[in-house]
Amino acid sequence: MTIGIIGFDADDTLWHNETIFRLSHDRFVELLGNHADSDGLTARLEATERRNLRLYGYGIKGFTLSMIETALAVSDDALPPSVIAELLAIGRDMLEHPVEPLPGVVETLDTLVEAGHRLVLITKGDLLDQEQKIARSGLAERFSSIEIVSEKTAATYQRIFSRAGAGEGEAVMIGNSAVSDILPALTAGYWGLHIPYHVTWSHEVAEVPADAPRHRRLETIAEVPAVIDEIFGRRR
DSSP, X not given: OOOOEEEEOOBTTTBOXXXXXXXXXXXXXXXXXXXXOHHHHHHHHHHHHHHHHHHHOSSHHHHHHHHHHHHHHHTTTOOOHHHHHHHHHXXXXXXXXXXXBOTTHHHHHHHHHHTTOXXXXXXXXXXXXXXXXXXXXXXXXXXXXXXXXXXXXXXXXXXXXXXXXXXXXXXXXXXSOIIIIIHHHHHTTOEEEEOOOSSOOGGGOOOOOTTOTTEEEOSSGGGHHHHHHHXXXXXX
């Protein structure tokens, strides 16, 4: 069997992430409930996050700043300092949240490494935050290289996988986001294994064309080794 180059997303593929954001969002809504209803606060916060992506990028720090900006806007700049302090505390709690691999992750990575495949971790977001999460996860040693990028595009995957020696169809990207992990990898000419997380940020939701020949949708990460055998077994 041909040895494969396999890219893995990190947040919500290897460990929980979006659930932490959802819990923090609920705390935000509770704090600002006397200024607007839940739906209104959610819409305002999401709009602020989207507008700020070009400035802050992805991650907890940008989310925290967007919470503060939204809170000031809905309160007409009359927000008590104690509320701002609480919003900062929410962000700090997120940054310090434990990082534990999702079920089946360790076993799957170990199986792929033992089979001789080259694993690459490809994640986007704040550099320091992602570095710390990777370190706390205990998974870093299983990857031959780690790439922390500001955005995931077809050009991103082309650069990373071609540098690893993969031509068209000779690398696989695995992740929970159709927008960031699957569609750009397919566009670049690689395989995409989509493992949806049970909650997904609206910014990362998209449909993958049903006729995409190099796309597979899996239920759990435990299915990955068998699919990898199928993909690279064909290239003998």
